[in-house]
Amino acid sequence: MRNSLYKKSIISINDLKRKELELVLNKSFSLKKKPEPNLLKNKIIASCFFEASTRTRLSFETAIYRLGATMVGFSDGNNISLKKKGETLADTISVISSYVDGIIIRHPQEGSARLAVEFSNKIPIFNAGDGANQHPTQTLLDLFTIQETQNRLTHLNIAMVGDLKYGRTVHSLTQALAKFNNNKFFFISPDALIMPNHINDMLDKKEIYWKRYKNIEEVISEIDILYMTRIQKERLDSTEYTNEKSKFVLHTQTLKNARDNLKILHPLPRIDEIDRDVDNTPYAWYFKQAANGIYARQAILSLVLIEQHS
Amino acid sequence: MQINKLQVEAIRSGSVIDHIPANIGFKLLSLFRFTETEKRITIGLNLPSKKLGKKDIIKIENTFLSDDQINQLAIYSPYATVNYINEYNLVEKIFPTLPETINRILICPNSNCVSNHNFITSSFIFKKDKFENIHLKCQYCEKEFSKNIVLSYQ
């Protein structure tokens, strides 16, 4: 069957239709159940990390090898000759696109992946994070994990906690889950770090329930997914940080009234927003979530690079 | 038209940008880089206007505006009209409309946006919020700004 993601660049979760998200999720499930070690045997994929991001890079590179593809690339843009010679991103992409079948790009500037598409001569680009903007495969692995643990992506109550203002993962995940029916959003953050208006407006437009809450206890008995994020010290002034921070830290006693099916997710790395004791509860799912990144990335790579899927 | 003819010299051929809100005329001159040409330009500032109370007017000889310039006009002065003149006769009257997207002209206020670093074109789409305020969304960094923030960033 021909798939609509074939030869498509994966830049922003907003570009993907619900059907396409489902396609990726189905492929992720099938690859998790039944690995296909030769699926991309004759493909060469460039992994271009203009800024270091070890976790994401290793996850992508593992996905590449698990599908039997070959990888070329670099892992730290500051130490490559391209940077030293002052070559523009556009020229770099233009050259690399003549070598490979697909390009994974991580870059500190917002919009760089979108720019890369304009210079890649139709070779698909995979955005592995462009500044504070998008990181679509993170969202795909989040969705995959939610579906895997809840058996659905609809009729879910999702709480998001922490830095909702700058946290790109929560923005993208909200945008993605808003494409599925009857999900409700519970936003929990310091006043200075609330969800941006454009996200709230989008939810309002689609008549999707969302509300701000003061702390996790208020909602714990109602939610299926608790998506934790880190609050960076520099986002708040120091007194506010000390006063506020404790309200957004998850302890085992916070989970007292949790639903049985509750799963706690976190894009990682965590600092101290989830107490280590929580790791031993059945709710903790963040390490399994990170492991799912391999399957979600395998799925997206194979759907984009191979037209037919059995 | 009669009054304007008296106040601002008529041109034989070229463009007359009329109904520019007062105080925007100078801004348009520099934005359109008209001052860098050798063309003969006549401007009228703070002229009486039925529609606007006061208006500015710009006449440029032997010049016709590009589509980009007309789009730009729609952002800065939504009520402007562009009249093309030939042999002192009005040959075409254009009412600029707000485009869906606007390329090249504006600069993204996000300093970390790739469009500010690679000598490339900028690209914005227009959006209206529930209060009918106009927002511009950068197609590269996907950030949304209110129209005035983008305009004052130039």
Ligand SMILES: [Zn+2]
């Ligand atoms: Zn931008």
